[in-house]
Every structure is written in structure tokens, then in C-alpha cells.
Amino acid sequence: MxxxxxxxxxxxxxxxxxxxxxxxxxxxxxxxxxxxxxxxxxxDITASDAGLLRLIGRDPGVSQRALSAQVGVGPSRIVAVLDRLEGRGLIERRRSRADRRIHEVVLTEEGERVLGNIRPLAEAHESAFTECLDVEEVELLQNLLARIADFRGLSLDVHAGTSTS
Amino acid sequence: MxxxxxxxxxxxxxxxxxxxxxxxxxxxxxxxxxxxxxxxxxxDITASDAGLLRLIGRDPGVSQRALSAQVGVGPSRIVAVLDRLEGRGLIERRRSRADRRIHEVVLTEEGERVLGNIRPLAEAHESAFTECLDVEEVELLQNLLARIADFRGLSLDVHAGTSTS
DNA sequence: TATTGTTATACTCTATAACTATA
DNA sequence: TATAGTTATAGAGTATAACAATA
Known part of the structure; x- marks a missing residue:
């Protein structure tokens, strides 16, 4: 925030x-x-952690540099964040054999498990905002918001949601 | 944020x-x-500064404690913020004669001037979000958002906007 | 004893520059 | 020389505890 x-x-x-x-x-x-x-x-994770886990789950072996760019956290900050996630056993770093400068980041089994638990929480959170509206109103609201977002030039990344399911 | x-x-x-x-x-x-x-x-001010100036303009002589509670910045943090605003000549601190523990915070002339310049900026900013919608859509969107805000238990402070005009 | 403003401290997040090892 | 990861440093924001003056 x-x-x-x-x-x-x-x-x-x-x-x-x-x-x-x-x-x-x-x-x-x-x-x-x-x-x-x-x-x-x-x-026991932050929203930033959740975003990272999703990106890693979607693209196993992604480099820290790519993660940093996608999540907007800064190359130096990503180090501490991944240190913490690695310390909790959620991710692993492996030296790339193609380019030994690169750390390939992958999810552990525990990481996969935690990632799988994010979606139901996100859906419950979503419901907490739309419960007071009927189906047509939700659709209408989403349409209006999407138009503003488009007008503002925000990238919505519509395909992101489907890739982690 | x-x-x-x-x-x-x-x-x-x-x-x-x-x-x-x-x-x-x-x-x-x-x-x-x-x-x-x-x-x-x-x-050359932040949104937090703008909120403070509005509050002070609305309630001249307000105490730092009250400002802190209303703006949600923390009693110790408010000190540095007011120091900066006072250093720029936008506000003044006066010892209350009724209760000598209290600093009564007031706007200077320059502070009043800056405060007066906030509203047009806020209106232009508002337009930058609603330009892509017609009048009915804006009203509809506002209604939907207000209902969610109400449902979420957010205090909207509907009367705030009229008190600084 | 409680409260106002203040100072000090620690913790987090951010941003930047340097360093290393690789390429 | 350029890049990936890392380390170190400084800055801003937050939260907490303590302190002096005042009530």
C-alpha cells in the first residue's frame, strides 16, 4: 500500500x-x-508473497531478475523476500546450467500447497466485496471499472487468472 | 499508499x-x-499534507493530538510533518492559554492560499477518472461504490467536502 | 495520576550504488 | 563490457516506549 x-x-x-x-x-x-x-x-504470507508464488508457479525456473521486473519489487529487495520464502521451505533456488549467473526459482511441494490455498482465500475475499450486489450489478460494475482502467491505461492482464488454476 | x-x-x-x-x-x-x-x-505537498491542511482549515486551533487521530498518522509522526509544514510557512503552532500543554495549529495566509489551490486540482483529478463515462454512468458507479463502502463499514464522511469550500 | 507534545528507537519498505561471478 | 545476484547504505513511514511540562 x-x-x-x-x-x-x-x-x-x-x-x-x-x-x-x-x-x-x-x-x-x-x-x-x-x-x-x-x-x-x-x-502466514503477504500479498506480495502470494504474487511471487503465483508467478513462480506459472513459470517454474524463472530468474530473480524477471521476478523483480514483474512484481515491481526491485532486484535487491527480491533477494531478502526470496531468502525468507526459501527459509520457510516454499521455494528453492537452483543454479542454471545454461547461464551460471542465473538462479532458477522453483516452488517446493510445500510452496505448491500454499499456492493452492491462495485461490479459495482470494475468492472469499472477492465475495466480501460483491455480496451486497446482485449478479447484474456485479457485471455492470466490473464493466464500468474495466472501462476506467482501460481509459487510465492500466494493464489488466486478463489472462493471468487462468494460468494458475 | x-x-x-x-x-x-x-x-x-x-x-x-x-x-x-x-x-x-x-x-x-x-x-x-x-x-x-x-x-x-x-x-509541492503530499496528499497527507493536503488532508492535514483541510482539517486545520476546517477547525482552526485544532490540537496535534486531534489531528493525529483524524488523519491516522500517529502522534509522534505528526510532529515531523507539522515541523515541515511550519518550516514552509503553511501553518503555525500557538500555545493554548486555556491548556498550556496544547499546541493550537492554525493556517498562515500562505497556508490558506495553498489550501485554496487544492480543490481545483482535486476536481481535475476527479475528471481524469470520469471523463470516459457519461453522467448517468458516473451516478450509477458512485451508487454502486457507495453501497459497497457502506457494506464494508467504511466511513464516507459525506459532510467533509462541503466544509472547506 | 493522566495527557500533550516531543524524542528516541526499531522495524519495514524503497532506492541506489557498489561488489562478485559469470558471460 | 555487460548482466545476475548480492550486499551495504540511506531515506521515508510506522509503531512503540519513554520523557518533560502541564493538568
């Missing part, structure tokens, strides 16, 4: 009472992110 | 392709918050 919390600090003084989509989005987005973090505490 | 960025790190691996409101919200919320930060750079 980088962005979310700062704007959130401004929450109690919304700029406009009638027309404040951006404000509502930042507030709800912050809530969604922190709620997801809270849900993942059941697995 | 606390929550936002962490969840955002998971962005490339959205849990569900078809039904992922929470994910979209966190993504758009992060974008909204960082965009607001960027807009405020024109005034």
Missing part, C-alpha cells in the same frame, strides 16, 4: 460530496488491499 | 478473470491515489 494509504489520509476531507469517484476508488481500493493482506495471514 | 501497492504487486496474477471486483478496485484505487499525489506535486 503505497498509494492507497496516503490518499486515505485525506479521506476525511473528500473534495466533492456529489461526484467523487476517484476518492471512493482509493478508499475502497485501500480496503480491498488490506483485506486481502488480512485474509492471507491465514497462510 | 499502504495497502494499495502491496496488492498491486499481485496484479499480474489476478485470482479470477471474470469476477474480480476487489482486484479492480485495488488497482484503480492505487492509480487514483498515486495520481492525486502527482497532481499535488504542483503545490
Amino acid at each position: 503505497i498509494y492507497q494509504e496516503v490518499y486515505y489520509g485525506c479521506m476525511t476531507t473528500a473534495p466533492q460530496p456529489h461526484h467523487r469517484i476517484a476518492f471512493l476508488l482509493s478508499q475502497l481500493g485501500s480496503d480491498a488491499a488490506s483485506g486481502f493482506e488480512r485474509a492471507l495471514q491465514a497462510l | 499502504i495497502y494499495q501497492e502491496v496488492y498491486y504487486g499481485c496484479m499480474t496474477t489476478a485470482p479470477q478473470p471474470h469476477h474480480r471486483i476487489a482486484f479492480l478496485l485495488s488497482q484503480l484505487g492505487s492509480d487514483a491515489a498515486s495520481g492525486f499525489e502527482r497532481a499535488l506535486q504542483a503545490l
